Every structure is written in C-alpha cells, then in structure tokens.
Amino acid sequence: MLAAERREHLLALLARTGKIVAKDVAADLGISEDSVRRDLRDLAAEGLCQRVYGGALPASPAVVDYDARRAVAPEGKRKVAAVAAALVRPGSSLILDGGTTALAVAQALPQELTCTVITHSPTIATALIDHPGAELFLLGGRVFKHSAVTCGAAAVEAAQNVSAELCLLGVTGVHPEAGLTTADADEAAMKRALAARAADTYILASFEKIGTASPYRVLPWEKITGLITDADPHDTVIGRLRALGVKTLTAE
Amino acid sequence: MLAAERREHLLALLARTGKIVAKDVAADLGISEDSVRRDLRDLAAEGLCQRVYGGALPASPAVVDYDARRAVAPEGKRKVAAVAAALVRPGSSLILDGGTTALAVAQALPQELTCTVITHSPTIATALIDHPGAELFLLGGRVFKHSAVTCGAAAVEAAQNVSAELCLLGVTGVHPEAGLTTADADEAAMKRALAARAADTYILASFEKIGTASPYRVLPWEKITGLITDADPHDTVIGRLRALGVKTLTAE
DNA sequence: AAGATACATGCAGAATCGCGCAACAACCGG
DNA sequence: CCGGTTGTTGCGCGATTCTGCATGTATCTT
CATH class of the missing domain: 1.10.10.10 (Winged helix-like DNA-binding domain superfamily/Winged helix DNA-binding domain)
Structure with a gap:
C-alpha cells in the first residue's frame, strides 16, 4: 500500500x-x-x-x-444538491445514496414533488418523513455505522428488488486515474448495486472531492451518466475528466 | 475508547x-x-x-x-425505558419497535453494552449510530410515514430472516378486553411479525396508554412475556391485567 | 453521630510513545 | 549495468502515559 x-x-x-x-x-x-x-x-x-x-x-x-453538519450543509453541497434535485421528474423514482451531500439533496427536493425515494440511509429516510409528496422505501441490512447506511449482503440483496429512473450517488474521491472512489469496500459494493438498478446514475461531488482518491473503486466512468459538481469548469482535473468522456453538470 | x-x-x-x-x-x-x-x-x-x-x-x-432537552423523553417513558433496557443481556440480540418509547429504550441502553439491535425504525437506527457497542440491523421496506417505521409486505418478509432473544414492542392501547392495540393495520401486522421472531416479547406502555384501546389488535395476552409500565401497581386496570395472567414489570 | 458515598493518592500492570537501528526498495547519475 | 543515495518500513528498547484497584480521607445524608 x-x-x-x-x-x-x-x-x-x-x-x-x-x-x-x-x-x-x-x-x-x-x-x-x-x-x-x-x-x-x-x-x-x-x-x-x-x-x-x-x-x-x-x-x-x-x-x-x-447534527451540526446536518443542520447546515456547506454552500458547495447545497449547490450540487439543488442541481441534482432538479433532475428528479415528478412521479419518477429515485435511488438516493447516504452521506451529507445526498442528505442535502433530500432537503432540496421540493415539498410538493411526488416521487418515490429509495434509500439505504436511515438518516435520509428520517429527513424525508415529513416530506408530503415522497413515497419512501428503505433498503434494510446491517447498518454501517461510520456512514450511517445499510451495507453488506442483505442490503445488496434488497437493492436487487428495486429499480428507478435515476440514481444519485455520493463518493469521497473523484480522480481521473483512480476513478470514483470511497473509503470502505462494503460501501463501494453497495453503491455499485444501487447504480446497477437505475437507468441513469449521477455522481454528487462537491469541489473538495475533485482530484482526490480513496482506497476503494466504486464504478468505472462508463457506468455513470454524469458528474454533478460545483468545481470550476475550467479546472484542469475537470478538463481531464471531460476528455475521458465524462459529462459534467456544473452547479453555480 | x-x-x-x-x-x-x-x-x-x-x-x-x-x-x-x-x-x-x-x-x-x-x-x-x-x-x-x-x-x-x-x-x-x-x-x-x-x-x-x-x-x-x-x-x-x-x-x-x-432542542436536545425537548427531545428527552417524558419522565414516564424514561422510567419504562430504563426497566426495558435492563432486560437486555450483554451479547444478546434485541428486536426494537419504533415509536417514542422505543426511542427512549435506545437512549437508555448503556453505551458499552455489546448487543445486536434489530429495528424497523430509521429513527431508532439513527439514534443508535453513535452507540459503540450496538450492532445494528435495519429491516427495510416501505416507510410508513405516520410513525416513521417500515411496514408492509417487504418489511414483514425481511422480519422473517431475523431472530432474537428479546422483543420490545410499543403499542398505543392496553386494555383488559380490547387487548394490545395500535392505530394502523399494517403496523399491527408488523408488530406481530416482530414478536414472532423473538423468544420473549415485552410490551412498553407508559401509564397514559393503560386502559385505552385503538382500532387494531396487535397480539393476544398469551403471546407476550410481560408488560413494562410506570402505572401504579394498585391501579384497577393493572389489577385486572394481572388477573388475566399478564406479568407486569413496574418502573419506579 | 454514624453510615454511606465520593474523593485524592499511591501503586502496579498494561498500553502507548519516541527514538535509534537495520533491512529493504526506489531512484539517480555515471 | 552499477554503486551510492535517499526514503520508507518494521523492530527493539527504555520512557512515558493511562487505567483500575486499594487505601485512607473528606463530604454528604439520615
């Protein structure tokens, strides 16, 4: 290593x-x-x-x-979340990852928007409980406490039984060579399982994730539809990603 | 630590x-x-x-x-929860229902107690995330927003795959004739499914539930091991329950 | 006033730390 | 290709720090 x-x-x-x-x-x-x-x-x-x-x-x-993090999402995450939330069509279904950025997406979903949200994060589920339009489906399994999501065999299996138009995934690292990475192997597997159940998969990555890498690979570039970030579109790393054929949605 | x-x-x-x-x-x-x-x-x-x-x-x-203080459970629920938490043996596994009283139980579990907690409540799961000793298993399914737990066929099915020594159930009504009742049919079914997977089932009922009834029957008296309440042991309703053979643990 | 509870202190065992050393691999100029 | 240099890694050892227990003292309760 x-x-x-x-x-x-x-x-x-x-x-x-x-x-x-x-x-x-x-x-x-x-x-x-x-x-x-x-x-x-x-x-x-x-x-x-x-x-x-x-x-x-x-x-x-x-x-x-x-609690503090939940209360106030940093500016960058809020902007990314707003762009992501706009991708959710009324009446459609959405697979939403765990993590703080995904939580910001949940908070950014319009109250009246009717949609189905599938998640493996009890935190996300709790946040959406008083969201009148959202039908909620929680994927069960062993709870991985460090990131407050369910992981492991049971959770992956549960994910096989759902499908959706859109999947929004958070990662901890976005790097041209290392790819999309996260800090835990089980979590990476779970993210793969989620992405596989959706027609389109977008990655949520606020600027501080761009150009960094974590130990475990999540998905190859071909498997994702696009990247949502608030990083400068003229950033060299972003440029290299675009050269690799990665579609990037920039949050302003 | x-x-x-x-x-x-x-x-x-x-x-x-x-x-x-x-x-x-x-x-x-x-x-x-x-x-x-x-x-x-x-x-x-x-x-x-x-x-x-x-x-x-x-x-x-x-x-x-x-906010934190407001979140603290009322005195009665706390006392019931303390008695319930004391029933959990180190290393054992526990099926914990949703609801505020169950949440109080989660908060009453000693930090260092090593145990497995199985729940269908994302709220309970979230509350136990920074509980170092607890292994968490979340039962997935459609989220019933009114009480913030998973319910329905998928949740009941998920419950079939677990088992535990102890199950702690909350109800909304405890009445000598009407029995143990709750306000939703799906929820009642889920509670039955949970109770069926544990060796012992105790009902959590702070005093204001005693003597009241809701539309849907949860379990017959024979199926439960006991009732944990902070109601006066000399209360007439408690007396009638005891006459029915219900073991009551009184929280002081 | 007496018993119970909480406290400070000293001590021993265990865990952790920092440092020096040697082995090893990567690198580099010739 | 080769020898020297540099940087990293793991190990051993003595020093330091932490933790729980025992003991005697202080403080609270009844």
Whole structure:
C-alpha cells in the first residue's frame, strides 16, 4: 500500500468516524503501528488532525458533529444538491445514496414533488418523513455505522428488488486515474448495486472531492451518466475528466 | 475508547444535558469512576467545566441545548425505558419497535453494552449510530410515514430472516378486553411479525396508554412475556391485567 | 453521630510513545 | 549495468502515559 494512499485512507476514516485508533488501523491495513503513528504525526504537523494518546481526532471537533453538519450543509453541497434535485421528474423514482451531500439533496427536493425515494440511509429516510409528496422505501441490512447506511449482503440483496429512473450517488474521491472512489469496500459494493438498478446514475461531488482518491473503486466512468459538481469548469482535473468522456453538470 | 475521545464525550454530554454524574457516565461507558473523575478534574483545571461533588456542571451556566432537552423523553417513558433496557443481556440480540418509547429504550441502553439491535425504525437506527457497542440491523421496506417505521409486505418478509432473544414492542392501547392495540393495520401486522421472531416479547406502555384501546389488535395476552409500565401497581386496570395472567414489570 | 458515598493518592500492570537501528526498495547519475 | 543515495518500513528498547484497584480521607445524608 502506498504511503500517500494510506494517508488518504486515514483522513477518510477520520472524516467518517471522527476518530482513529492506531492499533486498529494497523491491524486492519496489515501494517505496523509505527507507520500509522508516523503518518498521524505528519498529518498533525500539517494541521489535518489532532494527535491524541492512542490515535487521533479530527483537527476541528465540529467535523464529526452529525447534527451540526446536518443542520447546515456547506454552500458547495447545497449547490450540487439543488442541481441534482432538479433532475428528479415528478412521479419518477429515485435511488438516493447516504452521506451529507445526498442528505442535502433530500432537503432540496421540493415539498410538493411526488416521487418515490429509495434509500439505504436511515438518516435520509428520517429527513424525508415529513416530506408530503415522497413515497419512501428503505433498503434494510446491517447498518454501517461510520456512514450511517445499510451495507453488506442483505442490503445488496434488497437493492436487487428495486429499480428507478435515476440514481444519485455520493463518493469521497473523484480522480481521473483512480476513478470514483470511497473509503470502505462494503460501501463501494453497495453503491455499485444501487447504480446497477437505475437507468441513469449521477455522481454528487462537491469541489473538495475533485482530484482526490480513496482506497476503494466504486464504478468505472462508463457506468455513470454524469458528474454533478460545483468545481470550476475550467479546472484542469475537470478538463481531464471531460476528455475521458465524462459529462459534467456544473452547479453555480 | 480513546482517552481524548472520552473527554470530548464528557463535554458534549455536559453541553447537552447540563450536568454530569460521574457514576452514571462510568456505567454507561463501561469504565471506572476513577477515570471519569480524573477527566473531570483535568477539564475543570482547563476551565471547561465546574467540578461539583458527584460529577460536574458547565463552566458557563445556562448553555443547555433546548432542542436536545425537548427531545428527552417524558419522565414516564424514561422510567419504562430504563426497566426495558435492563432486560437486555450483554451479547444478546434485541428486536426494537419504533415509536417514542422505543426511542427512549435506545437512549437508555448503556453505551458499552455489546448487543445486536434489530429495528424497523430509521429513527431508532439513527439514534443508535453513535452507540459503540450496538450492532445494528435495519429491516427495510416501505416507510410508513405516520410513525416513521417500515411496514408492509417487504418489511414483514425481511422480519422473517431475523431472530432474537428479546422483543420490545410499543403499542398505543392496553386494555383488559380490547387487548394490545395500535392505530394502523399494517403496523399491527408488523408488530406481530416482530414478536414472532423473538423468544420473549415485552410490551412498553407508559401509564397514559393503560386502559385505552385503538382500532387494531396487535397480539393476544398469551403471546407476550410481560408488560413494562410506570402505572401504579394498585391501579384497577393493572389489577385486572394481572388477573388475566399478564406479568407486569413496574418502573419506579 | 454514624453510615454511606465520593474523593485524592499511591501503586502496579498494561498500553502507548519516541527514538535509534537495520533491512529493504526506489531512484539517480555515471 | 552499477554503486551510492535517499526514503520508507518494521523492530527493539527504555520512557512515558493511562487505567483500575486499594487505601485512607473528606463530604454528604439520615
């Protein structure tokens, strides 16, 4: 495993779970605790995390506060979510991924819009409960706590029984070579299963995801219909993606 | 659990509830009171809390999150929930119904209790996400928005694939003649399906439910192991239930 | 005043840390 | 192709930190 890749993994883990236990990560990745500690020391030196006895915590404590994050989606995510929500036609059905960006999409759906929302995120489901027009279908399974979605065999199986016009997926990394990536293998598999059940699949990626990569590949470029982002259309990475044939919808 | 993480937890708890009882937190987190006391001493030294006999109070008074306080269950439900939570053995699995009383049970489960919680409520699942010891399994299906749980054929089918030692069910009515009742037929069916998958089934019913009835029958008395309530044990309705052979656990 | 509860302190075992060292691979100029 | 350089990784070791228990003291309750 590449050192830089490992550091990405650590940051992703930190962002998702709010903590890192050096011992556990070392065991998970099959490397020594020393390497993990060294990485954490470096990341802390760059101000990307806070080193504590036994592991590390996020540099900004608010990052993991789910309620706070839920309350106010960052500007970028809101813009991406607005564009995504506009893709949902009245009466159609939508497969909506978990994560904060997808949550922003749920909040951006017009109240009167009648549609069917299929999701594997209890958080998304909860957010849409007082949404009068939305019919909700929840995909069950083991709950992957770090990102608050159901994952694993049962969830993938449940996904086989649904289908929809549109699928909106969040990822943690969008990179020309590495592709669309996320921080967990099970989650990547679940996202693939969701995308496979929809006619069109769009990726939600606010600008900070562009040009970054996480350990696990989600989908090849051919399998997606387009990318929704608020990154500058003239950004070099965006340019390279376009050259690869990726359709990009820019949120202004 | 990381030491620094524990301190974060204490501060968060302090901000949310406005007080910390060393004994309770130690029990919740499965650590010794000494550690809690040491943490509180350190936090107080940094001016982040005010140390008092038995626990701690916020350094700056009156900064309690009122939303959080409003979310706290009424006294009766909390007492019922505490008794119910005490029935969950470490390492066992639990089927937990939706509803506010069940939510109170989720909140009453000790943080460090390792158990498997199976639920059809996205709300319950969300509430247990930052519960380190709990393995979560969510039963999917169409979301019945009125009570924020999954219902219907798919949900009942999903329930067939799980089983547990204990099932805790909420109802809206407990009446000697009408039996255990609820307001929706699909929901009643779902509750039956859940109860059928557990060795023991207890009904959660705070005192205001006792003696009332709703349109749809959930279960006959024979199918339940007992009733958990905070109603007066000498109440006439409770007496009649006992005469019917219903075991009642009284929450004090 | 007496018992119960909470507290501070000291101690021992365990976990974690930082540092130096050696092995190893990648890289680079000749 | 080759030897030197550089950077990374894992391991060992002593130092540091954390944690739970035991003990004696302080504080609260009845």
